[in-house]
Amino acid sequence: MRALPVSLFDTATPLEPLRERLHAAAAQVLDSGRYILGPEVAAFERELADHLGVRHVVGVANGTDALSLALMGMGVGPGDDVVVPSFTFYASVEAIADLGARPVFCDVDPDTACVTPQAVSAALTADTKAVVTVDLFGNVAPNEEIEALGVPVLEDAAQAIGGSRNGRAAGSFGTVATLSFFPSKNLGAFGDAGAVATDDDAVAERVRMLRFHGSRDKQTFELVGRNSRLDELQAALLRVQLPELDGWAAARRAVAREYAEAGLGELVALPAPVAGAEPAWHLYVVRSAHAEALEAALNAAGIGARRYYTVPVHRQPAMAGVAPGLELPMTDELARTNLALPMSPALQADQVAEVVASVRACASGST
Numbered sequence: 001m002r003a004l005p006v007s008l009f010d011t012a013t014p015l016e017p018l019r020e021r022l023h024a025a026a027a028q029v030l031d032s033g034r035y036i037l038g039p040e041v042a043a044f045e046r047e048l049a050d051h052l053g054v055r056h057v058v059g060v061a062n063g064t065d066a067l068s069l070a071l072m073g074m075g076v077g078p079g080d081d082v083v084v085p086s087f088t089f090y091a092s093v094e095a096i097a098d099l100g101a102r103p104v105f106c107d108v109d110p111d112t113a114c115v116t117p118q119a120v121s122a123a124l125t126a127d128t129k130a131v132v133t134v135d136l137f138g139n140v141a142p143n144e145e146i147e148a149l150g151v152p153v154l155e156d157a158a159q160a161i162g163g164s165r166n167g168r169a170a171g172s173f174g175t176v177a178t179l180s181f182f183p184s185k186n187l188g189a190f191g192d193a194g195a196v197a198t199d200d201d202a203v204a205e206r207v208r209m210l211r212f213h214g215s216r217d218k219q220t221f222e223l224v225g226r227n228s229r230l231d232e233l234q235a236a237l238l239r240v241q242l243p244e245l246d247g248w249a250a251a252r253r254a255v256a257r258e259y260a261e262a263g264l265g266e267l268v269a270l271p272a273p274v275a276g277a278e279p280a281w282h283l284y285v286v287r288s289a290h291a292e293a294l295e296a297a298l299n300a301a302g303i304g305a306r307r308y309y310t311v312p313v314h315r316q317p318a319m320a321g322v323a324p325g326l327e328l329p330m331t332d333e334l335a336r337t338n339l340a341l342p343m344s345p346a347l348q349a350d351q352v353a354e355v356v357a358s359v360r361a362c363a364s365g366s367t
């Protein structure tokens with residue numbers, strides 16, 4: 001059986017209806033002569049803050065800088081411990097180490113791929129200044145329960161914009177939340193972009209200064225910051241897409257339901273939403289003891305499939321000295337068994353059926 005090609009991501013199809021408006025927005029910025037921290041950035045920050053239900057959004061250059069500046073805004077620095085899952089994109093941890101703080105790795109729940117209050121609790125030390133929770137794959141971590149442990153939370157919502165939990169938007173939890181608009185994320189720029197979201201006036205003020213060299217007025221430099229600004233062009237292009245975000249997330253959830261209804265759960269373990277969560281399903285990541293063979297067989301059949309974070313962060317060369325000998329059994333299990341299958345708001349029912357048929361064929365060894 002030769003499958004129809006189905007790609008892992010499809011960022012282009014959802015943008016087709018917006019093509020003219022995106023081109024018009026870009027042309028308007030090019031003609032405006034304002035390229036850095038102008039009216040488009042200010043409008044995007046206001047609109048995204050309203051969308052998330054937070055008081056402040058500060059646009060920055062990318063999601064990694066958002067993490068660094070948010071941690072700096074929370075006062076994290078040398079000598080501090082920051083609890084973070086090891087099963088995440090490297091940047092969640094890199095931003096901690098970059099500030100001279102120590103990442104303290106915790107395990108995750110294999111069914112949700114997110115941290116749990118128990119895992120965070122077990123990792124707390126006398127020097128813990130903050131916890132970076134990660135809304136991995138678009139699931140929404142139990143941020144409120146982790147905050148209730150009494151430790152400040154940074155919600156890394158890079159993969160979860162469009163999701164929610166208990167009626168609150170992903171990207172609105174914790175003391176501060178960070179977002180990435182890398183092109184393949186659920187809300188994607190046409191280049192690099194990111195944002196910090198918070199209800200805390202003081203943190204917002206600090207992050208706003210830090211993104212421009214620690215200055216409010218470009219004359220007096222109060223802090224050692226960064227140059228990490230969001231471009232007008234990216235802000236204008238993001239503004240065109242923001243009103244579509246919730247519809248796209250709902251379409252992703254519909255695809256997840258179709259996968260389940262087509263019997264995918266008989267073949268592999270399906271991802272479980274965190275209790276109370278409406279995930280944004282940035283990636284639809286299943287688990288199988290045969291993930292590696294399945295990945296190869298699906299790719300050979302023209303179906304996009306990819307294993308993520310196969311070497312968890314605590315086992316990466318740059319982290320060799322951080323926690324030698326640390327064992328995180330659920331993290332290792334996820335690293336070994338996870339497999340992302342095609343997911344996008346544009347995925348059609350016949351493509352879902354095709355993916356499930358291919359997984360079934362691979363599982364029975366008949367490809």
Ligand SMILES: *Cc1c(COP(=O)(O)O)cnc(C)c1O
Pocket residue numbers: 062063064065088089091092134156158159180181182192193194
């Ligand atoms: C993408 C991502 C980041 C980093 O975002 P960039 O914009 O690529 O710097 C951080 N954390 C997580 C979980 C991500 O998926």
